[in-house]
Amino acid sequence: xxxxRQIAAGIRELIRRDKTESELSEELNSYVQSVxxxxxxxxxxxxxxxxxxxxxxxxxxxxKDQVRAVGWESVxxxxxxxxxxxxxxxxxAPLFTAVALTxxxxxxxxxxxxxxxxxxxxxxxxxxxxxxxxIVVGTHQREESGxxxxxxxxxxxxxxxxxxxxxxxxxxxxxxxxxxxxMGTPERIPGVGVSANFFSVFGVAxxxxxxxxxxxxxxxxxxxxxISEQFWRDHLGSDPEVLSRTLTLDGKQHxxxxxxxxxxxxxxxRPVDVxxxxxxxxxxxxxxxxxxxxxxxxxxxxIRQAEAELDGIAAQVTAQYPSSPDLFAVMMPMKEWxxxxxxTALLVLLGAIGLLLLIAVVNVxxxxxxxxxxRQREVAMRMAMGASRKRIVCQLLxxxxxxxxxxxxxxLLLAYVAVRAFLAFGPGDMPRLNEVSINSGVLLxxxxxxxGSGVLFGLAPAIETSRPSLADPLKDANRSTSSASAHRTHxxxxxFEVALALVLMIGSGLLIRSFVRLSSVxxxxxxxxxxxxxxxxxxKYEEPQIKQFWREFLEKVQLVPGVKATGITMSLPPxxxxxxxxxxVEGQGYDRHHKLQLAEEMAVSPDYFRALGIPLxxxxxxxxxxxxxxxxxxxxxxxxxxxxxxYFGNKDPIGRRIQTGDPNPSAPWETVVGVVGNVKYSxxxxxxxxxxxxxxxxxxxxxxxxxxxxxxxSSGNAPDLVPAIRSQLAxxxxxxxxxxxxxxxxxxxxxxxxxxxxxWLISGFAALALLLSAIGLYALISYSVSQxxxxxGVRVALGAQRGNVLKVVLKExxxxxxxxxxxxxxxxxxxxxxxxxxxYSTSATDALSFLATSVTLIAVALLACYIPARRxxxxxxxxxxxxx
Amino acid sequence: xxxxxxxxxxxxxxMLILKTLALEPxxxxxxxxxxxxxxxxxxxVNAGSLFPAFKRLERAGWVxxxxxxxxxxxxxxxxxxxxxxxxxxxxxxxxxxxxSVAIARILEA
Numbered sequence: 005x006x007x008x009r010q011i012a013a014g015i016r017e018l019i020r021r022d023k024t025e026s027e028l029s030e031e032l033n034s035y036v037q038s039v040x041x042x043x044x045x046x047x048x049x050x051x052x053x054x055x056x057x058x059x060x061x062x063x064x065x066x067x068k069d070q071v072r073a074v075g076w077e078s079v080x081x082x083x084x085x086x087x088x089x090x091x092x093x094x095x096x097a098p099l100f101t102a103v104a105l106t107x108x109x110x111x112x113x114x115x116x117x118x119x120x121x122x123x124x125x126x127x128x129x130x131x132x133x134x135x136x137x138x139i140v141v142g143t144h145q146r147e148e149s150g151x152x153x154x155x156x157x158x159x160x161x162x163x164x165x166x167x168x169x170x171x172x173x174x175x176x177x178x179x180x181x182x183x184x185x186x187m188g189t190p191e192r193i194p195g196v197g198v199s200a201n202f203f204s205v206f207g208v209a210x211x212x213x214x215x216x217x218x219x220x221x222x223x224x225x226x227x228x229x230x231i232s233e234q235f236w237r238d239h240l241g242s243d244p245e246v247l248s249r250t251l252t253l254d255g256k257q258h259x260x261x262x263x264x265x266x267x268x269x270x271x272x273x274r275p276v277d278v279x280x281x282x283x284x285x286x287x288x289x290x291x292x293x294x295x296x297x298x299x300x301x302x303x304x305x306x307i308r309q310a311e312a313e314l315d316g317i318a319a320q321v322t323a324q325y326p327s328s329p330d331l332f333a334v335m336m337p338m339k340e341w342x343x344x345x346x347x348t349a350l351l352v353l354l355g356a357i358g359l360l361l362l363i364a365v366v367n368v369x370x371x372x373x374x375x376x377x378x379r380q381r382e383v384a385m386r387m388a389m390g391a392s393r394k395r396i397v398c399q400l401l402x403x404x405x406x407x408x409x410x411x412x413x414x415x416l417l418l419a420y421v422a423v424r425a426f427l428a429f430g431p432g433d434m435p436r437l438n439e440v441s442i443n444s445g446v447l448l449x450x451x452x453x454x455x456g457s458g459v460l461f462g463l464a465p466a467i468e469t470s471r472p473s474l475a476d477p478l479k480d481a482n483r484s485t486s487s488a489s490a491h492r493t494h495x496x497x498x499x500f501e502v503a504l505a506l507v508l509m510i511g512s513g514l515l516i517r518s519f520v521r522l523s524s525v526x527x528x529x530x531x532x533x534x535x536x537x538x539x540x541x542x543x544k545y546e547e548p549q550i551k552q553f554w555r556e557f558l559e560k561v562q563l564v565p566g567v568k569a570t571g572i573t574m575s576l577p578p579x580x581x582x583x584x585x586x587x588x589v590e591g592q593g594y595d596r597h598h599k600l601q602l603a604e605e606m607a608v609s610p611d612y613f614r615a616l617g618i619p620l621x622x623x624x625x626x627x628x629x630x631x632x633x634x635x636x637x638x639x640x641x642x643x644x645x646x647x648x649x650x651y652f653g654n655k656d657p658i659g660r661r662i663q664t665g666d667p668n669p670s671a672p673w674e675t676v677v678g679v680v681g682n683v684k685y686s687x688x689x690x691x692x693x694x695x696x697x698x699x700x701x702x703x704x705x706x707x708x709x710x711x712x713x714x715x716x717x718s719s720g721n722a723p724d725l726v727p728a729i730r731s732q733l734a735x736x737x738x739x740x741x742x743x744x745x746x747x748x749x750x751x752x753x754x755x756x757x758x759x760x761x762x763x764w765l766i767s768g769f770a771a772l773a774l775l776l777s778a779i780g781l782y783a784l785i786s787y788s789v790s791q792x793x794x795x796x797g798v799r800v801a802l803g804a805q806r807g808n809v810l811k812v813v814l815k816e817x818x819x820x821x822x823x824x825x826x827x828x829x830x831x832x833x834x835x836x837x838x839x840x841x842x843x844y845s846t847s848a849t850d851a852l853s854f855l856a857t858s859v860t861l862i863a864v865a866l867l868a869c870y871i872p873a874r875r876x877x878x879x880x881x882x883x884x885x886x887x888x
Numbered sequence: 889x890x891x892x893x894x895x896x897x898x899x900x901x902x903m904l905i906l907k908t909l910a911l912e913p914x915x916x917x918x919x920x921x922x923x924x925x926x927x928x929x930x931x932x933v934n935a936g937s938l939f940p941a942f943k944r945l946e947r948a949g950w951v952x953x954x955x956x957x958x959x960x961x962x963x964x965x966x967x968x969x970x971x972x973x974x975x976x977x978x979x980x981x982x983x984x985x986x987x988s989v990a991i992a993r994i995l996e997a
Contacts, residue, residue: 009947009948009949010947012946027965028939030963030965031916031939031964031965032935032939034915034962034963034964034965035915035916035935036963037962038915038916038917038918038960038962038964039917041960042921060934060935061934062934062935062936063937067935067936067939068935070936070937070939070941071940071943074944075942075943075947076938253935328926423977511898531993697908788893
């Protein structure tokens with residue numbers, strides 16, 4: 005049979021429906037007439053003939069239905085009919101519809117919102133041509149996992165010899181910021197240094213102008229920068245002549261050669277306003293390691309082959325610098341590199357929200373089941389008129405799908421608002437946030453879960469409602485009965501719901517406990533009354549000027565009224581660590597085939613410790629009178645408690661000596677003068693490790709002190725000092741911005757943004773889950789009480805005490821609760837393992853979290869059961885018996 | 889409305905209708921009578937099967953229909969076999985014969 009003919013005929017028929025219908029009636033009538041005519045000829049009277057002709061045909065409508073069912077278009081028509089009928093039925097029960105719609109809208113809206121994040125961050129390919137070939141490259145030492153930045157020596161050797169990539173480029177692993185002056189108040193803008201071919205590796209065309217050209221990274225080439233679309237808009241008023249303008253960055257003129265489109269954001273953790281040239285000079289040694297490399301893999305090469313090639317090149321570099329450690333290649337697809345640390349948290353969120361949707365679905369299914377009783381008469385009537393069970397189930401499913409699609413539409417609006425709110429107020433340091441949107445893929449997802457949940461919550465009620473019953477419901481004119489099986493389904497669903505809610509609650513309980521633990525971790529400093537800020541000196545400051553600047557600036561700030569102590573440092577707690585450095589303790593051997601022992605190392609001014617309230621444990625702090633600036637002067641260090649314990653054991657470390665940097669027997673010795681308390685520099689969750697402090701003005705360190713954090717302890721409200729500090733800074737050099745001004749409290753807060761956000765989100769989900777299951781329990785017990793009013797009346801009439809009645813009714817709820825708890829605990833044991841990696845010093849089976857959430861659930865559930873049960877005890881036997 | 893007295897093999901009714909119409913255009917009652925008469929009352933085709941079958945055949949393009957006056961000068965819908973209907977009838981008849989011969993052989997073996 006020809007499909008096109010069928011489709012065309014169906015459409016024709018849909019269009020001329022009336023004509024077809026009247027023709028069919030006419031044909032059937034003429035058929036009856038014709039049969040009757042034959043009977044009359046055989047001798048029957050006209051009345052008899054007509055009657056027997058009609059009998060012979062059977063039901064006229066039924067024949068018509070069978071004829072209509074031949075065409076495919078009838079399915080469509082039935083569907084439209086069902087939808088219209090469904091909408092009518094929903095409008096007839098506005099309270100039920102409102103409750104169901106709200107529940108679905110919340111469930112589907114939250115799912116859509118979270119999915120749009122997962123889609124943008126984890127699922128969609130990167131918005132660059134052939135993104136699967138973009139690889140991020142770094143190195144690591146033996147016994148080390150993860151990716152560390154590459155050294156210049158390694159990168160240059162690799163760049164010149166590698167065959168696996170079409171092109172390789174680098175950017176500053178740590179990012180960079182630039183002092184922007186000459187445009188009003190000086191400020192720091194975020195940026196990154198890149199090699200000249202950086203943009204051509206991505207293959208993204210600039211919005212205006214061009215990317216960098218080969219040769220622009222040669223020493224002595226004029227300064228050029230590419231700016232972001234946002235910077236162009238916010239700082240330059242979208243000036244169409246932008247390409248002829250210059251920016252003063254770190255005191256040097258840079259010509260703007262290009263503007264990147266808004267969609268280009270790389271590195272992607274934080275905004276980048278300017279991309280500047282990072283020049284590469286052939287290095288003196290293997291360190292420093294500060295580059296992240298990236299490249300476009302040749303199509304025929306796989307990532308393992310490319311790694312093997314770099315391993316070989318790195319081995320040659322090791323041979324060139326025999327005192328440096330063995331290094332190995334680490335390569336990751338760019339997307340994985342960007343999002344891998346977020347994927348667990350995001351997938352857990354998606355899982356949690358999926359559970360919430362299931363709970364919502366169960367609640368709506370229970371609402372529908374309760375309504376099923378009401379509708380049983382209507383359904384029985386339709387079945388008596390000849391509707392098949394399949395037809396009824398289809399109709400009821402259409403109805404529930406209509407409900408879920410309406411709820412889904414509301415949910416979509418909700419999701420839109422939620423995503424906007426997330427982008428505005430959520431943690432900003434996530435990759436690819438600029439790509440988050442509710443696009444066609446997300447809409448498809450929403451549609452699928454809408455239809456899926458519609459069928460899911462409609463199925464059990466539909467089957468129940470259409471169950472052929474022995475006692476004809478049509479006869480029960482004024483009493484609504486719920487079949488025992490419907491009640492069973494209802495209760496089974498509730499057990500499931502309680503279990504799901506418990507799983508979510510335990511998950512959130514674990515996260516909360518972990519978060520509380522994490523936020524009560526001491527950073528090792530006195531947090532109150534401290535203000536911090538970043539200052540960085542441009543390249544026109546040579547080493548003598550740098551020393552001069554800090555001396556003068558610290559003196560001036562110290563004199564500001566209200567300042568108790570002031571210091572500068574390269575790194576700040578809780579997570580603003582600048583560098584780590586290998587070290588060797590005197591007398592300790594060294595094996596370069598093992599991982600180097602690394603310490604957090606930072607240059608600080610003498611009063612830094614007092615300003616932050618870091619306790620002195622042994623020895624002394626640095627002193628302004630220490631002679632450390634000359635080449636011959638002794639080198640001094642202060643170490644932290646962990647380092648003293650780990651590397652000096654019971655011996656007194658004061659006066660002992662260490663070397664820092666790559667192992668080198670002829671490196672200068674540095675003498676330990678003090679031991680101070682541990683401070684967290686690598687995040688609150690990090691374990692204790694060795695830390696080394698050196699005087700900021702020590703020979704060899706001054707070049708590192710261009711970019712420092714200022715730390716000021718105030719006797720009053722710390723932020724009040726900022727204007728005075730700012731004016732002292734301007735007195736010395738009015739092109740220098742005082743950037744990233746934060747109190748210590750704020751720094752601690754910011755370091756926990758992600759954890760706080762996901763903890764709150766999942767706790768919100770869990771609270772909703774608890775609420776929904778409480779509503780579910782409440783509805784079930786209320787319903788069950790209303791069903792048993794008569795029975796209770798009889799019991800009371802026969803002398804049952806109030807307490808007995810309460811017990812009978814509560815028993816049902818308690819049984820459900822017990823089963824739900826059991827199932828939920830089992831589920832939680834299995835499920836919480838997934839979030840172990842998100843927990844800080846909290847076991848995934850933490851007993852307190854399990855207990856506390858179970859008790860909360862029990863308490864709320866008991867309340868939800870008790871309220872309707874109490875109503876049962878108030879039943880007046882006379883009224884109840886007359887209830888019939 | 890199940891066919892009680894006629895266990896017609898699925899699809900056979902369509903073939904019988906085509907065959908009946910091959911003689912001359914007929915209306916529904918005519919077709920019904922003709923099938924009953926020729927089969928000596930073995931096949932009783934009821935309206936619930938007959939009318940859907942006509943619609944099916946029309947959809948497939950094997951029959952056409954037109955309104956005409958009957959011998960009793962009433963209006964009735966007459967079904968006419970089309971060219972492709974004729975072809976279909978031929979191939980179905982051939983298929984049927986092959987099948988029935990095969991079935992007969994099996995039953996008699």
